[in-house]
Amino acid sequence: MLGGQARRVSLVEKLKDEERPVLVVDSGNLFTDVREGVDHQRSLTKAQLISRVCKRMGVAAINVGALDLVQGLTFLRSEASRGIPLISSNLVDPTSRSPIFRPYIIKKVNKSTIAFFGLLSPAINPAIPKSESEKFLVQDPAETARTMINKLRGRADVIVLLSALDQYSEREVVKAVSGIHFVLGGNEGGYIQSPIWERQTPILESYRNGMYAGKLQLSLVNASSPFWDEGREDRLKRQIQELDIRLGNIEKIRGNYHKKSMDTAVENINKQKTALLDELKNSGASHPGDNRFSWALVPLDSSLPEDKVVSGWIRKAGIERD
Amino acid sequence: MKNNEYVISEIQDKIRAVRRHIRNIIMVSGVFLFFLQSYMLTDIYAETVQLTIIHSNNINGRLFPCPT
Numbered sequence: 001m002l003g004g005q006a007r008r009v010s011l012v013e014k015l016k017d018e019e020r021p022v023l024v025v026d027s028g029n030l031f032t033d034v035r036e037g038v039d040h041q042r043s044l045t046k047a048q049l050i051s052r053v054c055k056r057m058g059v060a061a062i063n064v065g066a067l068d069l070v071q072g073l074t075f076l077r078s079e080a081s082r083g084i085p086l087i088s089s090n091l092v093d094p095t096s097r098s099p100i101f102r103p104y105i106i107k108k109v110n111k112s113t114i115a116f117f118g119l120l121s122p123a124i125n126p127a128i129p130k131s132e133s134e135k136f137l138v139q140d141p142a143e144t145a146r147t148m149i150n151k152l153r154g155r156a157d158v159i160v161l162l163s164a165l166d167q168y169s170e171r172e173v174v175k176a177v178s179g180i181h182f183v184l185g186g187n188e189g190g191y192i193q194s195p196i197w198e199r200q201t202p203i204l205e206s207y208r209n210g211m212y213a214g215k216l217q218l219s220l221v222n223a224s225s226p227f228w229d230e231g232r233e234d235r236l237k238r239q240i241q242e243l244d245i246r247l248g249n250i251e252k253i254r255g256n257y258h259k260k261s262m263d264t265a266v267e268n269i270n271k272q273k274t275a276l277l278d279e280l281k282n283s284g285a286s287h288p289g290d291n292r293f294s295w296a297l298v299p300l301d302s303s304l305p306e307d308k309v310v311s312g313w314i315r316k317a318g319i320e321r322d
Numbered sequence: 323m324k325n326n327e328y329v330i331s332e333i334q335d336k337i338r339a340v341r342r343h344i345r346n347i348i349m350v351s352g353v354f355l356f357f358l359q360s361y362m363l364t365d366i367y368a369e370t371v372q373l374t375i376i377h378s379n380n381i382n383g384r385l386f387p388c389p390t
Contacts, residue, residue: 001387001388001389001390002387002388002390003384003386003387003388004384004385004386004387005384005385005386007387008378011376012376015374015376018374019372020372020373020374021372021373021374022373022374022375022376023373023374023375023376024375024376024377025375025376025377025378026377026378026379026381027377027378027379027380028379028380029379029380029381029382030378030381030382030383031383032382032383033382033383033384034382034383038383043383046383046385047383049385050381050383050385065379065380067382109371109373110371111369111371112371112373114373114375160375162377164379184375184377184379185379186379186380187379187380189379189380204377205379206377206378206379207380208379208380208381208382209380209381209382209384209388210378210381210382210384210388211387211388211390213376213377213378214375214376214377214378215374215375215376216374216375216376216377217372217373217374217375218371218372218373218374218375219370219371219372220370220371220372220373221369221370222369300387314385314386319385321386322383322384322385322386322388
């Protein structure tokens, strides 16, 4: 069993006790469980609890995703008015065309500034009631991103897109607009082991249902320098080792199977290995002035104690399971 | 003859003076470059900001751990 809000809080508290400053963010689809048969009142109580948990963690920014709109704008506005930092750059009022929530948030960490802006998909989710979908308009993601980058460039050292777009659209946005340092996305809820790159921008995802936390560690040296992935070399070496193991296994069982299929498998693995070796060779070394980052998915497993305050809130609300 | 020796000694003195100058320039430049690079490295590392961002997506209203 992985995940849980009480474990998430416990992880954040643990990291805050370490020396680095910590920012907690969410890319969207946080509040609503849209599985069939979920009672509306119960869903609202759970959403309110999640909002309370976010406040306890001191969340820096929460992007509004399509599924959050299922909970309704009234709920989201109410939480925003209580200090929950909801953002969306392309969710606008249909009449005034002005953003419904803050389009971006800039956080200052020591001498650096980090900007977060958020996007969601213009495709209306069928789970959103018609009465709700008439209350907003979703503008074009790439065009909005361009406007955001023009506003934020020069005001922030690092620009992060909190994305509730699918991965294809994220790549399209990064291709269309330069200047996004990181995309924190994962709308499809897929599992990734290492950053997905589009041009110079890593796209990072943290699976689904709160089972993992994405942990991005930054060392900022110079605002104009590129970001160097510290884990890349180790990751490539590990992948090459895994391919060697597979090659060894194939060699052991080669005699028992059809020769041609074995040859094809060996050929494919060797191709992959050559590509990885080339990547390793070209990965080079970082320079002293480069910014650096490392990224990992942290499983929220039973080794993390549950935050007693959060567990108490959930118990008091009478909710025993999702 | 004496005149020639005098001229040669003058030239040798001048060469020595030039060598002294070059040595001084190299020493001063060396000390300057040493301090410059120390300052620059100190500056780079003193300005480094360390930061952790914890991010999530698609929590989908879940409060409890899920089966893997």
